[in-house]
Amino acid sequence: MTRLSVRAGRVSLGAIALATLAHPIQGFAQTADPQSQTTNCPTGTLLDATGTCQPSADAPATTPGTDQPGTAAGSTPTDGDIVVTGSRIARRGTETTSPIQVIDSKQLDTRGFSTVAQALNELPAFGVPGASPVGAGQSSFGAGQSYVDFLGLGSQRTLTLVNGRRFVSSNTPSIFGPTGSGGSQVDLNTIPTKLIDRVETVAAIGAPIYGSDAIAGTINIILKKDYQGLDLDAQYGISERGDAPDYRFRALAGQNFADGRGNITIAGEYNEAKGLLYTDRTLTTSDDRFARSRATTGANQALYRDFRVPSIATTGIPLVGGGAFGLDLPLSPQQANLFLGDPTASFGVAGAGNTQLRFAPDGSLEAINFGSTVGRDTAFNVFTSGGNGLSLPSVQNLLTDLKRYNGNLNATFQVTDKVRLFGEGWYSVSQGRNLAAQPVYNTGLFGAAGTRDGNLIIPLSNPFLSAAARTAIQQSIANNPFSDQNQGVDYAGNPLVGGAELFLPRAREHRSVARRLDRENRTGAGRDRTGR
Numbered sequence: 059m060t061r062l063s064v065r066a067g068r069v070s071l072g073a074i075a076l077a078t079l080a081h082p083i084q085g086f087a088q089t090a091d092p093q094s095q096t097t098n099c100p101t102g103t104l105l106d107a108t109g110t111c112q113p114s115a116d117a118p119a120t121t122p123g124t125d126q127p128g129t130a131a132g133s134t135p136t137d138g139d140i141v142v143t144g145s146r147i148a149r150r151g152t153e154t155t156s157p158i159q160v161i162d163s164k165q166l167d168t169r170g171f172s173t174v175a176q177a178l179n180e181l182p183a184f185g186v187p188g189a190s191p192v193g194a195g196q197s198s199f200g201a202g203q204s205y206v207d208f209l210g211l212g213s214q215r216t217l218t219l220v221n222g223r224r225f226v227s228s229n230t231p232s233i234f235g236p237t238g239s240g241g242s243q244v245d246l247n248t249i250p251t252k253l254i255d256r257v258e259t260v261a262a263i264g265a266p267i268y269g270s271d272a273i274a275g276t277i278n279i280i281l282k283k284d285y286q287g288l289d290l291d292a293q294y295g296i297s298e299r300g301d302a303p304d305y306r307f308r309a310l311a312g313q314n315f316a317d318g319r320g321n322i323t324i325a326g327e328y329n330e331a332k333g334l335l336y337t338d339r340t341l342t343t344s345d346d347r348f349a350r351s352r353a354t355t356g357a358n359q360a361l362y363r364d365f366r367v368p369s370i371a372t373t374g375i376p377l378v379g380g381g382a383f384g385l386d387l388p389l390s391p392q393q394a395n396l397f398l399g400d401p402t403a404s405f406g407v408a409g410a411g412n413t414q415l416r417f418a419p420d421g422s423l424e425a426i427n428f429g430s431t432v433g434r435d436t437a438f439n440v441f442t443s444g445g446n447g448l449s450l451p452s453v454q455n456l457l458t459d460l461k462r463y464n465g466n467l468n469a470t471f472q473v474t475d476k477v478r479l480f481g482e483g484w485y486s487v488s489q490g491r492n493l494a495a496q497p498v499y500n501t502g503l504f505g506a507a508g509t510r511d512g513n514l515i516i517p518l519s520n521p522f523l524s525a526a527a528r529t530a531i532q533q534s535i536a537n538n539p540f541s542d543q544n545q546g547v548d549y550a551g552n553p554l555v556g557g558a559e560l561f562l563p564r565a566r567e568h569r570s571v572a573r574r575l576d577r578e579n580r581t582g583a584g585r586d587r588t589g590r
Contacts, residue, residue: 159258161177163256170293172293172329173247173329175190175205175206175247177257185211186210187207188207189213190205191333201458202458204247209275211273214242215272215274216243216274216275216276217264217268218243218244218279219278225244227242228243228244228245228248229243241271245488247488248464249464250308250325250326253323253468255281257277257279259276259277259278260278262275263276283321283470285323288311289308293308302457304330305329306328306330307327309324310323310324316471319472322468322469323466323467323468324465326464326465326466327463327465331460333491335455335493336452338456345366346362349432350432350433362443363443364443364449365450366446367447367448368388368429369389369501369502370448370501371416371417371426371447373416375388377406377513378405378534378535378541379405380540381547382540382542383540386506387513389405390431396435408530408538409425413425422526423527423530429443453496454496455495459493464484464485464486465485467481467482498511
């Protein structure tokens with residue numbers, strides 16, 4: 059805001075100066091002693107003894123209705139008036155009336171920001187970035203990168219300059235990059251904060267000069283010039299809960315030479331921060347969302363607590379049917395009533411009280427808790443509210459692990475008043491690591507059984523099945539009217555030519571009973587789709 063206030067002051071002073079020049083006589087008359095006032099008569103008149111202006115005998119005659127030279131029609135000129143019809147005050151073509159917001163190095167140090175992005179993202183003008191180490195702004199393709207999004211128009215529409223020049227982009231020019239939208243975004247992790255003098259942001263006006271990547275606005279990072287001395291500092295921070303530590307070390311050194319015509323400045327920075335999962339905080343542990351209300355009247359949307367996917371478990375869910383219906387997945391009572399007309403029907407393994415069972419981490423079978431229905435009973439919804447199904451916050455990052463270190467060398471030399479040589483050297487390493495990510499799922503929701511994303515097919519002879527689990531599965535194959543065996547089809551809905559099958563929907567990337575079963579099936583007796 060410093061630059062803005064200086065410009066405003068310059069305009070005000072200019073206005074006062076013009077006003078003073080335009081009315082010097084009137085200003086003097088208001089302050090002078092009345093007895094010392096003199097009367098100035100118009101051209102062609104003289105002041106008589108009574109103080110009245112009378113026509114002079116030598117004055118040229120004028121014709122009524124004509125104007126005196128140099129005067130406007132119908133006006134009475136007064137000697138001493140100055141009329142300003144233009145201005146020669148220089149105005150640079152690059153100056154603009156758009157407000158420039160400035161963050162200086164003192165603000166960065168006072169708040170303890172580790173990167174420029176942290177400071178900018180606190181400003182109201184910046185939206186959720188396309189890639190960030192925090193919350194929903196993280197990316198699976200560029201973990202830990204720090205972009206900014208001016209005016210919420212997309213990080214690809216926010217141009218970042220360093221000393222007024224374009225900087226090397228950190229984004230992959232592909233739809234599979236960190237933002238999924240391409241662009242020339244700059245990872246602000248690569249710029250050492252110790253070397254920054256100030257950061258200027260201006261909205262919208264950069265596009266005619268720089269192109270479409272400046273449609274939202276321009277960020278200009280100004281580095282320190284002609285720095286002389288040595289500055290070392292260290293910082294350590296930790297959350298109120300004793301986790302997510304963050305520490306950094308910074309150094310800045312500079313020296314002038316050749317009577318101040320040249321300068322060399324070196325800066326270095328090391329920063330490391332530990333991450334968090336969504337489940338590390340109560341506020342983000344529960345996946346609360348708005349969805350279609352269950353009521354047929356009143357509000358169309360309702361808030362549901364703790365969204366879950368009961369048809370997927372990280373440990374696996376045994377199924378004995380569903381292929382004939384194209385629904386080889388566990389059905390909640392509401393879903394069973396919707397598709398089969400019976401809320402007690404299922405394609406799974408039955409337990410006590412007509413519950414459906416899934417694998418526990420120790421390989422035993424435990425009951426599935428489907429929670430409560432989300433939305434109307436006449437609609438299918440993968441999610442339920444509550445229960446013990448898969449909770450997406452358990453596989454999401456709240457804060458990414460980040461380690462970065464960088465160095466910078468700047469050298470300048472003023473050869474003449476109009477010739478200046480400069481050189482810059484940059485070295486930066488930024489490493490981000492996601493603590494968790496959504497796995498690749500094996501489920502009937504994403505593919506047919508036996509395909510890459512469909513349910514795994516496990517023979518009952520698999521040695522990792524406990525005796526109790528094997529018995530329960532065999533009983534369900536025999537007694538469940540919707541089992542593939544009792545329907546006379548195989549896992550794909552084709553006529554059954556072999557024995558029983560076991561479907562196993564689960565999250566593929568987790569260490570679990572399902573993984574051990576899959577490994578044994580592949581490396582032991584081989585995959586036996588018919589269960590023989």
